[in-house]
Amino acid sequence: xxxxxxxxxxxxxxxxxxxxxxxxxxxxxxxxxxxxxxxxxxxxxxxxxxxxxxxxxxxxxxxxxxxxxxxxxxxxxxxxxxxxxxxxxxxxxxxxxxxxxxxxxxxxxxxxxxxxxxxxxxxxxxxxxxxxxxxxxxxxxxxxxxxxxxxxxxxxxxxxxxxxxxxxxxxxxxxxxxxxxxxxxxxxxxxxxxxxxxxxxxxxxxxxxxxx
Amino acid sequence: xxxxxxxxxxxxxxxxxxxxxxxxxxxxxxxxxxxxxxxxxxxxxxxxxxxxxxxxxxxxxxxxxxxxxxxxxxxxxxxxxxxxxxxxxxxxxxxxxxxxxxxxxxxxxxxxxxxxxxxxxxxxxxxxxx
Numbered sequence: 097x098x099x100x101x102x103x104x105x106x107x108x109x110x111x112x113x114x115x116x117x118x119x120x121x122x123x124x125x126x127x128x129x130x131x132x133x134x135x136x137x138x139x140x141x142x143x144x145x146x147x148x149x150x151x152x153x154x155x156x157x158x159x160x161x162x163x164x165x166x167x168x169x170x171x172x173x174x175x176x177x178x179x180x181x182x183x184x185x186x187x188x189x190x191x192x193x194x195x196x197x198x199x200x201x202x203x204x205x206x207x208x209x210x211x212x213x214x215x216x217x218x219x220x221x222x223x224x225x226x227x228x229x230x231x232x233x234x235x236x237x238x239x240x241x242x243x244x245x246x247x248x249x250x251x252x253x254x255x256x257x258x259x260x261x262x263x264x265x266x267x268x269x270x271x272x273x274x275x276x277x278x279x280x281x282x283x284x285x286x287x288x289x290x291x292x293x294x295x296x297x298x299x300x301x302x303x304x305x306x307x308x
Numbered sequence: 309x310x311x312x313x314x315x316x317x318x319x320x321x322x323x324x325x326x327x328x329x330x331x332x333x334x335x336x337x338x339x340x341x342x343x344x345x346x347x348x349x350x351x352x353x354x355x356x357x358x359x360x361x362x363x364x365x366x367x368x369x370x371x372x373x374x375x376x377x378x379x380x381x382x383x384x385x386x387x388x389x390x391x392x393x394x395x396x397x398x399x400x401x402x403x404x405x406x407x408x409x410x411x412x413x414x415x416x417x418x419x420x421x422x423x424x425x426x427x428x429x430x431x432x433x434x435x436x437x438x
Contacts (some may be wrong), residue, residue: 190383190414214373306373
């Protein structure tokens, strides 16, 4: 199926949800590699279900298949939102198995990881057709003007998908969530740490405000 | 852009292809993507006068992932300015226009510094790949 057909079909599905009422939102967690997507998915899942969604690692492309957790009820300040979480592999424009060998992996495992990672990037992009809202996770220590960030945001805007930018890793020195705000002033930004849970209540409040 | 001198004294060459918006607009999406990926796989730096739309860029990423070959092609680097997100665009609900875009082999092209209006990049000359 071509991208134009996929875009039309997903737009129709979202329009039907808006018309007939949205009590349930499927939220995609997107972003570049190593921005903390799975750490955030684990934080949300653990806070509301007591379970985690997947392992995390300093080696890029640890998440190479989409993971889902359904029927999570997020509640804050008397309001609630029922969500499915879709944790996606990091999006990248290049994948070189030799980069994984720099983390101590052998050649065979590195090549397999690279192959799986390419499939994961494709799966992430295709899932854009089947989600209602997006948490776009950016690393507050990195320059936000990366092509991956720009491309993801452009795609979300083209699809008219509600998006919250999560300025992650604010627990680390030198983090700069203000740089993300300045880079993308057209979108709400929530500074937080998925690892420590700092500001996670603000994230839940923003999700209910923007995704319900 | 300056060529760097290799250790053996030879000058490394960097081949560049500039593609006008007129030419790009006359191509179908698969033709655009084929043109870009073939150029990058030939070790060229491809410069698009008016770039790709976000959906076209995501399609380019998908196609790039399919073509990654551990022995020959590790993907591409693509860089453009950030799209215009001024209040004028937001009020008129205009989609940001695609910007001039530079695309090259992942091992040859590196962005050094990037902001809304300026991009500093380094292109490694032949023989200086890591």
